[in-house]
Amino acid sequence: MPSSRLVLDASLALEGQIGVHGLSAGDFTSLEEAAESAHRKLWELRGSGALGFWSLPDDAAIRDPALELGEELARRFENVVVLGIGGSSLGAKAVISALGDRFGDLLPRSRRSGARVFFPDNSDPATFTALLERLDLGSTCFLVITKSGSTAETLSQLLVVRERLGSSKLIQQTVAITDPEEGPLRRIVREEGWRSLPIPPSVGGRFSVLTAAGLVPIAAAGVDARSLCKGAAEMRERCEAPSLRKNPAYLLGGIHRLFDRRGRNIHVLFPYADALRDVGDWFVQLWAESLGKSETVGPTPLRAVGATDQHSLLQLLAQGPQDKLVSFIGVEEPATDLEIPRAWTEHEAFAYLGGKTLGRLLDAERQGTAAALAEGGRPSVTIRLPRVDARSVGELLFLWEAATAFAGFLYGVDPFNQPGVEASKQLTQALLGRPGSEAHAKRLAARPSPDPAFVLD
Numbered sequence: 001m002p003s004s005r006l007v008l009d010a011s012l013a014l015e016g017q018i019g020v021h022g023l024s025a026g027d028f029t030s031l032e033e034a035a036e037s038a039h040r041k042l043w044e045l046r047g048s049g050a051l052g053f054w055s056l057p058d059d060a061a062i063r064d065p066a067l068e069l070g071e072e073l074a075r076r077f078e079n080v081v082v083l084g085i086g087g088s089s090l091g092a093k094a095v096i097s098a099l100g101d102r103f104g105d106l107l108p109r110s111r112r113s114g115a116r117v118f119f120p121d122n123s124d125p126a127t128f129t130a131l132l133e134r135l136d137l138g139s140t141c142f143l144v145i146t147k148s149g150s151t152a153e154t155l156s157q158l159l160v161v162r163e164r165l166g167s168s169k170l171i172q173q174t175v176a177i178t179d180p181e182e183g184p185l186r187r188i189v190r191e192e193g194w195r196s197l198p199i200p201p202s203v204g205g206r207f208s209v210l211t212a213a214g215l216v217p218i219a220a221a222g223v224d225a226r227s228l229c230k231g232a233a234e235m236r237e238r239c240e241a242p243s244l245r246k247n248p249a250y251l252l253g254g255i256h257r258l259f260d261r262r263g264r265n266i267h268v269l270f271p272y273a274d275a276l277r278d279v280g281d282w283f284v285q286l287w288a289e290s291l292g293k294s295e296t297v298g299p300t301p302l303r304a305v306g307a308t309d310q311h312s313l314l315q316l317l318a319q320g321p322q323d324k325l326v327s328f329i330g331v332e333e334p335a336t337d338l339e340i341p342r343a344w345t346e347h348e349a350f351a352y353l354g355g356k357t358l359g360r361l362l363d364a365e366r367q368g369t370a371a372a373l374a375e376g377g378r379p380s381v382t383i384r385l386p387r388v389d390a391r392s393v394g395e396l397l398f399l400w401e402a403a404t405a406f407a408g409f410l411y412g413v414d415p416f417n418q419p420g421v422e423a424s425k426q427l428t429q430a431l432l433g434r435p436g437s438e439a440h441a442k443r444l445a446a447r448p449s450p451d452p453a454f455v456l457d
């Protein structure tokens with residue numbers, strides 16, 4: 001009987017199931033004190049209003065204008081292009097590729113449920129040029145999404161679009177989603193009277209999928225954003241339990257921390273559904289930017305997709321160094337299943353497949369892979385979704401967000417900042433001659449020049 005909600009099954013992380021590499025009751029006891037303190041910190045932050053993402057699932061003041069705008073864009077425009085990167089792009093991209101019509105672009109407009117939404121994301125000129133050349137710009141809306149309002153990749157793309165559209169069309173065909181008060185984009189919005197929606201200051205970019213940053217493109221794509229929020233709200237309720245053993249986010253975050261202490265600091269998200277492929281990219285940013293900020297502790301996230309990566313990464317997971325923890329995601333009921341016809345039944349390799357379904361094969365591959373890893377003493381956890389629908393995806397995203405915040409306190413780092421990305425931004429700006437970056441230019445000039453013995457031409 002399929003469950004009606006997300007299930008977290010951590011059995012294959014336990015000593016009783018996988019032997020000495022698994023966790024014992026004593027491991028959980030050792031974690032309890034740190035978990036209590038992490039719980040207190042989260043609730044203090046929540047109480048002070050600084051844990052912005054926690055209230056998003058049912059914050060109508062944020063959700064409703066975003067959905068109205070997204071639905072309007074779906075009616076008015078053929079295409080929506082998101083100019084945004086990192087947390088200002090990955091959440092919406094993950095949700096739309098999970099829940100939108102994957103081959104909807106092939107359908108005529110009348111048969112599509114929303115606009116076609118594009119995420120050029122990177123500032124690679126080849127991608128951006130190709131996209132702009134192929135789009136009918138007259139029926140395209142540009143969503144400029146940047147929390148800080150100052151990200152070079154996003155602002156450069158905006159400048160290109162401004163030139164292509166001309167400033168009068170720009171104002172009609174562009175919406176800004178940014179900090180309500182601060183930042184260069186907000187200043188343009190004020191000076192030129194653009195349409196805009198805010199990203200609340202208390203919500204970091206990588207936790208912003210349920211703000212306008214995610215909800216506008218999601219609704220523009222015709223995806224059921226209300227059910228997404230509902231699923232997230234249901235998961236949030238489960239993530240409010242104070243006890244490690246009752247709270248799925250605490251259990252998930254806690255297990256990752258425990259294994260990290262034993263040297264398992266490579267954390268692999270392994271969904272068995274193509275629809276969840278981009279959730280992997282979203283997870284990588286969330287986990288890396290939130291938890292990777294100490295020289296002595298911190299995980300390396302990795303993404304995989306089943307069954308594809310059984311023919312790629314699995315060898316390493318099964319017999320490589322014992323430094324990995326896998327989180328499988330299984331789907332109990334595929335959106336569409338396909339029966340495998342019976343033929344060549346005299347050959348065993350064909351005979352046992354005929355009459356099964358591709359969905360059953362995929363799920364058996366997930367179970368078989370988890371069991372094979374367990375046999376080799378390699379731990380995993382499994383997140384089972386009843387199906388890939390808006391509610392389950394909402395549950396899944398909120399689960400990882402809450403687990404990330406909790407894990408941050410267990411790791412002893414601030415999960416909500418990313419100071420390590422600043423140096424690269426400063427030196428890039430210095431290379432491009434941004435006024436005010438003279439000191440950074442000096443830093444660059446002081447760097448040793450390349451060693452000719454190691455530059456092969």
Ligand SMILES: O=P(O)(O)OC[C@H]1O[C@](O)(CO)[C@@H](O)[C@@H]1O
Pocket residue numbers: 085086087088145146147148149150151154205206289418421
């Ligand atoms: O939304 P913004 O301010 O453009 O930032 C985009 C991304 O850049 C980062 O700051 C990293 O450089 C991420 O944390 C963020 O999601």
